[in-house]
Amino acid sequence: MSTNTIDYILRSGTDYLATRDVACPQSIIEILLCRLLACKPLELTTRREEMLPDKYLDALRRGLKRAGEHQPVQHIVGEVNFMGHNLKSDARALIPRPETEQLVDLVLKNDALWADASPRVIDFGTGSGCIAIAIAKARPNARILAIDISDDALALARENAAKHEVVDQISFTNQELGELVEPESIDLVISNPPYIPSADCDALPDVVRNHDPRTALDGGPNGLAIIASLVMDASFVLKNGRALYLEMGADQGPQVRALFEETGFGNVTVAPDLTGRDRFVHGILSV
16 A cells, blocks of 8 residues: 555544644644645545655655644644635734634624725734735725734734735724724724633643734633723724624623623624534624
8 A cells, every 4th residue: 555645644644643632633634735735625535546746745744743743734834714815824823713704704794884885994903814804805995904912913914914915905003992093983893802711721722822822812810801891992983883793702692792781782692603602792882
């Protein structure tokens, strides 16, 4: 049996990563192979009997070694796909998650948010720029202010915005939201903020704890410190009748709903992710 066929490499690579307690080992070896072969995952199923060219074997071994050390595969290949857009990914910012794609999808499906000729959007905690860029590509008339406290993250977000040719739609800043924006001037605030309680951060998997920036994860003692501040700031900058959309922890729905309602938001909705866990909250400012 040849050890150079894609089929053998898929199976042996999966076993190698599994013995090192790497989560989703088959997905990781598939990502590495697709990067090398410049193909999509579904194509691997029809190419399993092909021989992997020798020139790729050393690169694959290096990638597998790094993955076996619990480095994120997105950092190994240097990119992540978010809503169909390939974004540069490295240690400067949180790796975008599929749940955040759902958050953006909820926003894009709300036609009322896009009724204005040039809606003004704030992406709070932009990280890699994934949310801002996805909205800019889907809604070319939107004007977006992307905020992050990390200059490193903002540098990465600017690189991604330039790659996707949306720099004219997005402004980037590390300033405080309340210092930047006039009251009642924004149509949408959207955010995947840090929401993990501080004490829980050290118990996260190695691939998260050691490679995602702590500032993108740590939401304070109860996980709600940044969310509470953001809800208050959003109530000042949003126009009456406009929306705030947030991602949150699966057990935070009741508390976040209460923060929305106490701050003047109505029609507050808690929505699940694809696993059925509460993950998103949105509401309309009604003061």
